[in-house]
Structure formats: structure tokens, C-alpha cells
Amino acid sequence: MYQASEKRYDSMTYYGSGSSGLKLPVVSLGLWHNFGDNADYENMKALCFTAFDHGITHFDLANNYGPPYGSAERNFGKILKEELGGYRDELLISTKAGYDMWAGPYGDGGSRKYLLASLDQSLKRLGLEYVDIFYHHRMDPETPLEETMWALNQAVKSGKALYVGLSNYNGKTLAKAAEILKDLKCPFIINQNRYSIFDRTIEYNGLKKTAYELQKGIIAFSPLEQGLLTDRYLNGIPEDSRIKKDGRYIQETALTKERLLQIKKLNALASERGQSLAQMALAWVLRDGIVTSVLVGASKPQQILDNLEAVKNTGFSKEELDLIDQISTGSSL
16 A cells, blocks of 8 residues: 655645635646556556655546546546545545537536536546536537536535636636636636647736736646657657657647757757756746646656756746747747
8 A cells, every 4th residue: 555755745835726725736747648548557656656755736637538538537546546545635636527528419518417417427437525626628608608607616515526617718708707606606716728838828818817817826737838848859759759659639740840949949048047948848837926836747757756846946037038938939040
């Protein structure tokens, strides 16, 4: 039976999620990749143990993480039952619903029927009575926003979630949703959105500014841009890389000559800072204190340890920030 390190809280930093009382580790573990049925179960355990032993208390899932759909929750639920269950009250477990999960008209979107049915399924796969955070995974223009927010509120009122979050929303829709949830007295505390040096969408669509103004947390996924903001592709595309092994989310066409030149320039700057490119990319996301936590995925325990080094230096000079902006926009190429 796994026993957690007694020093697990010695070096991790925890930030409050917006104005709520819930604290998240500055680095969280995402189970989007490497926890499906095509992955090695012993490695899954090693990833979870390494994370928790170093203060990563937050494990992030969704109903359709896998493959196949549901398998990440089921595999993590097995780890909880066999190894981590005794630490449940030290863990922050989140899941989501919003994208396609099962066939037919009730298997995705934002309807009350889909969200609450999906949450029940997730809890069964996880072997839990409740999750700490339940997210709506995407905006759904076909469902009234009020209906979706009422469903999230019902998840809390029924005791199946402690807090709720929104994922992949823009600033305008976030503001409307937050007002509805405020009237319902529903504990909405966090937004999950893609954010990286190469993807500034939340800066352009108002999400980052609105979340800050409303005192809601932000947790950033894909901060390493599917591995592009690492040293993996500096000298070509490795055969065991995500591009080669899984072309669903990133393809070889993403690594253009211009992009590779950007990566090399950013890597040089990271070296000057005494960081790896991945560490600098994570630090950049955390640079201004608005983002509560960064979600990292990992295929090896050492990757988690390497990423944790990023929190040791999240300060940037104006010159460094300006240079990163110039490189990422292509104006310095």
C-alpha cells in the first residue's frame, strides 16, 4: 500500500482560487493523456505518487478522457481505491462534462439532462460520492445559459460537487454565467482555459481580464502547447513524441520552420534564465499572479519533477517579457 512522503507539503506553493477559500497547488496534474486504457497502469500509479509526494494535490479529469471515453476516470478511480483512498481529504479531484460522451442527442452539450447524468457516471467510475470541482467543459450555444448554470447549481446542492467551474468560456459569457451563479449562491470559483506563450486567446477574448475583475481563479491547460514549448523538437521530431504517436491534437504541420525558429529563440532565453524551455513556459503563465495553477501532463515521473522547478523563478524583467512577445508574434524573426 502506497504511503505518501511526509515532506509532500514542504516545497509546494498553494494559491487561493479567486476570492474563494479553496487553495490549488501552483502546478496541477492533468489526466487528459497517459491515463487511458492504452497506457501502462504501473506508470499511471507512478505519475500519481510522484505528483502527490511533491505536493500536487489536484488531479484533473473529464468524462471523455481516455481513450476510450471514461477510461481515465476509471483508471484513476482504481488508483484511488487501491492506493490513494486514505488521502481523499487531502486530494482535490475535478471532472467535467460538455463535449461528446455517448451517442444520441443527450450525450454532449450543456443540457441539465446531460450534465447531471454525466456527473453520476463520472462518480461511479471514480468510486466517489462527490468531486471537488465539476466543470461545464465548453460553451453551448444551443442550450440556454441559465439551464446549464442551474444544472451546475444542482450538482452542488445534491452534494455531488463542492465547487463548480467553467472551461473554454470567453469573457463575455463568463460574466453572464457568473451573475446567474451568484444569484443562485452557487460556489463558482474557477475557469479552465488554454493559455501559453503561443496561445494568448484568453487575453484577446476577455476571459483573463474578466476573471480577474470578478475574482475567479484560472487554471491553464496546454501551457506547453502540446510539447512544442519544450526541448523535444529542437532537433527534429522524435519517434516517441506526441506528434508521431497521436496526431489528433497536434500534427507535424504545426512544426513549421518559423515555429521551430521561435522555439529555438525561446529556448535560448530560457537558458539565459537558468531554466529549461518548459520551465520558462510554465513560469510565464504564472508570471502575474492572475493564473491560479498550471495543468501539466506527463508520460514519465521525471517530467513532473522537472516541471515543478518552474515555480522557483516566475519573475520576468520587462525586457524578457517584451522579447517573449516579439518572438511569439514573429516580429523578431
